[in-house]
Amino acid sequence: MRILVLGANSEIGFAIAETFAHRENADLILASREQPALERKVEDLTHRHKVRAEAVPFDATEYGSHAGFYRSLEPKPDGVVLAFGHLGNQITAQGDFAQARRIVETNFLGAVSILEIVAADFQARREGFIIGLSSVAGERGRRSNYLYGSAKSGLTTYLGGLRNRLAPSGVHVITVLPGFVRTKMTAGLTMSPALVSTPDRIATDVYKAWRSRRNVIHTPWFWWGIMMVIRSIPERVFKKLNL
Numbered sequence: 001m002r003i004l005v006l007g008a009n010s011e012i013g014f015a016i017a018e019t020f021a022h023r024e025n026a027d028l029i030l031a032s033r034e035q036p037a038l039e040r041k042v043e044d045l046t047h048r049h050k051v052r053a054e055a056v057p058f059d060a061t062e063y064g065s066h067a068g069f070y071r072s073l074e075p076k077p078d079g080v081v082l083a084f085g086h087l088g089n090q091i092t093a094q095g096d097f098a099q100a101r102r103i104v105e106t107n108f109l110g111a112v113s114i115l116e117i118v119a120a121d122f123q124a125r126r127e128g129f130i131i132g133l134s135s136v137a138g139e140r141g142r143r144s145n146y147l148y149g150s151a152k153s154g155l156t157t158y159l160g161g162l163r164n165r166l167a168p169s170g171v172h173v174i175t176v177l178p179g180f181v182r183t184k185m186t187a188g189l190t191m192s193p194a195l196v197s198t199p200d201r202i203a204t205d206v207y208k209a210w211r212s213r214r215n216v217i218h219t220p221w222f223w224w225g226i227m228m229v230i231r232s233i234p235e236r237v238f239k240k241l242n243l
């Protein structure tokens with residue numbers, strides 16, 4: 001099995017890559033912007049798991065490069081993990097459209113651009129799987145992160161549509177909705193310790209979801225309950241909460 005990880009410098013993305021290397025002996029294509037960091041990951045994977053791995057440059061918002069990037073991959077991957085993302089800073093992005101645009105483009109448009117190319121290939125081959133990392137932040141708009149949240153909401157809906165489109169071709173799409181995870185993305189944020197998870201825990205849940213062909217998972221599982229409660233709060237109450 002050969003897996004393409006888009007945004008492989010992501011701590012969660014790399015933990016998923018490592019889990020597939022360890023449990024499935026999967027070969028890996030690690031794609032992201034920071035090549036030196038990727039090269040170190042390639043060395044680590046090939047040394048510890050005896051799989052084949054390669055580092056390739058990929059920028060989610062360089063849309064014009066995506067077709068050529070995917071065309072250059074030979075052989076083509078059997079599965080794709082979409083892991084790149086950009087949290088940004090909600091407060092400063094509210095007054096700076098360039099920042100807001102980067103949040104929306106990285107989390108949503110970049111994903112649409114590359115996954116449409118992957119989807120066409122998988123659909124024609126009638127095989128493959130896509131694992132998309134969205135977020136519980138996309139389940140309800142909140143003042144503290146609605147730019148990121150709305151982009152993830154778009155991504156969640158997009159992945160649902162892709163799953164619907166590709167299911168008749170035997171291509172499986174998994175939507176992953178993590179809660180708080182301790183990574184460089186959330187460094188410096190105040191998060192309730194009881195709710196914070198690790199990249200390894202998310203990777204284990206994703207691997208189990210892939211094995212059992214789940215469609216949508218909250219990870220860790222208790223976020224399903226938390227988000228059910230949050231979604232059920234009436235808007236007249238919700239708009240007064242400082243969340």
Ligand SMILES: NC(=O)c1ccc[n+]([C@@H]2O[C@H](COP(=O)([O-])OP(=O)(O)OC[C@H]3O[C@@H](n4cnc5c(N)ncnc54)[C@H](OP(=O)(O)O)[C@@H]3O)[C@@H](O)[C@H]2O)c1
Nearest residue numbers: 009010011012032033034059060084085135180181183185
């Ligand atoms: N951490 C959390 O609490 C949490 C919760 C819910 C969902 N998520 C989602 O889970 C995914 C992984 O998150 P993480 O915490 O592992 O993130 P992370 O460690 O901060 O890594 C994010 C990675 O995204 C890559 N990236 C950003 N912009 C990119 C671009 N334009 N092109 C290519 N790569 C780009 C960066 O790669 P380079 O270093 O190569 O630039 C960066 O290493 C993200 O989609 C995130 O939104 C995270």
